[in-house]
Amino acid sequence: MRKNEKRPSTPIRLLLIDDEVDYVNVLSNRLSKRNFDVGKATSGAEAFQMLRKRDFDIAVLDLKMEDMDGIEILKILKKIAPELVVIMLTGHGSAEAAREGIRQGAYDYLTKPCELDELIDKIKEAHGHQPAG
Amino acid sequence: MFGLIDDSIRYKGNQIMDKEKSKKKNYRSLMRNVVLTILLTALTPTLVVSIFILNQFADSYQKKVHDHFTLLARKHKTIIDLFLEEKLMDIRLLASAYRFEELGNESLLNRKLIEIQQAHDRVFVDVGLVNSKGLQIAYAGPHNLTGASYADSEWFKTAINNPYFISDVFKGLRGTPHFIVSVRQEIDGKPWILKSTIDFGEFNILVENLRIGESGFAYILNKKGEFQTSPIAEVKPGILIDHFEKNGILDRPNSILKLKNNDGKELIYNVTSIKKGEWVMVLQQDYDDAFAELKVTQKIAVLIIVVASLCIIASSFILSDILIGRISLADEEKESADKEKEILAQQVIETGKLAAVGELAAGIAHEINNPVAIMIEEAGWIQDLLEEEDLKQSENLEEFYRSLKQINTQGRRCKDITHKLLSFARKTDPRVVQISINDLLKEIVHLSSQRAKYDNIAIHTELEKHLPAISASETEMQQVFLNLVNNAMDAIDKRGGSITLTSKLVGDDLAVMVADNGAGIAEANLSRIFDPFYTTKPVGKGTGLGLSICFGIIKKLGGDIHVRSTKGKGTTFEVRIPVKKEAELPQEDALDTG
Structure with a gap:
């Protein structure tokens, strides 16, 4: 809680990972407008590259991607950046995959398509629970 | 259309009747076979053994009767032969003891007659001395026959040529039946004869008293067919002798013969040759009398066989009836089991179909989800940009907002549709928890109260208290009952109506009824309402997935959903959910990674 209060002005560093380029772009635009520091990746590989270049607080990961299974990406993400908080976007009714993600260290999940406000709330909630360091 | 259905029903009916007929025919032929088999295996040995035993018995009985006849005949033959032999011997003794001249003395002859009469119970009637010319020169006896001539008599002709002789029975000079015993001697080369008349009555007694059974008696015939004993009216000796001759038994020492007399009555004869083959002694008995015991035994045996066979x-x-009864019962059970299997197989196919449609729907929904999400976000982005001041002056700003809101609304509608489609195959929140059905129903009433008020619908609840909790996904249960209540509200027109939610325990099942007094469902549609994409609502108003989703969810829980409806009166949906623990499905199975 203290951390949250400490840096209200510092934008939350957000990595959007989704192979749907248009979705990533529009989401990125809207979130940037809402004072998030947004990075975009349209594949697992791209996400790993970006993580090596710079730090992110939170990743929003679409579990259903074409090049790699979402859970596999999650595992690698947690390996590269153990402190990264991951919020998963799942297809409707794919709760089991989401639950597996939580077992693998993801913070929570939202079903896709989700409301922007819902996502922002979740991001803020997750940021508050971000592990120290 | 209905004609066709009628025809098809009639055709099916005929088929069933034909089937029944052929089944009955099968049972009948089976019954016939079983009966024949039992009869063949049980009756054949019974009959064979019975006939064999009866035959054996008849044979041995016949042998016994024959033996009895033969024994009697032998005994009497001996008696008769001995009698004749004895008489002859006495006369021979007399003839050899005295000379011709001495015997010519009638007083001696008288003395000698008395002597042998005393010794033989008056069997000898008289004694006479006959010379070679047939003249009786001396006589002792009751008749005055001295000087009588026998030159022309049959017996004399034979007697003069034989050393001794026993004649047949004849009436002779005195006119009563008698026979003669004679001995021939010679004096100076001239033969003479000593003869004696034997009392017929005494001789007759020897066979007359012979009685066999009730109808058996005896008599003696000579070979010419003349009675040598008292004639018997019913016996035709001439015919009989012809028969004996024909059968070649006249010269045999002892034979048994069965013949029919003129009345058609069967008689059994024992024919014994006596007096060195000159006579035959006949023992005669009615066949039925001789074999009376056998007949009775045979009758009893036949009666027993008939009763046993019956x-x-x-x-x-009876046995095959019971057997066929059991078989047909087993067949019926098997048939109903087969029918159940058929229904089950059909259900499996239905379920498979539903699953396939679900898969398809899920795939489509997933594909649509992304573009819809992008559309909504793009609209949101435009809205974000509209917030910037330079566009605020635009005349059409309000119209922009309205349009964006519309895009958003329709996007959400798309989202709802894809959600429903996905729910069709997968659960929204599959976590199985303990649910109080009454709380759930109250929540649904609360959720629906707004619309109900608007549509002038009264929602009543009749909830049984202390119902057991069910294990299910809460969102799924919500979905099911919300769907049913929504449908119920849809069925009620603008004039309003009422919906009743009832919960109660029925056996091991929890039953929830959702009843409305709305439009009702046409009977033709009733069977299809649980099919996916089937809807009676106007185009765009319903997806046709609601009830099929409900059906899928309830089936997954091991429950059931039924509908009763009367057009114009209303509809009642009844959901049954098992409360038993075993009915729970393992939650993992129903999930899928997306």
């Missing part, structure tokens, strides 16, 4: 026949029918 018993066997009856029991074969």
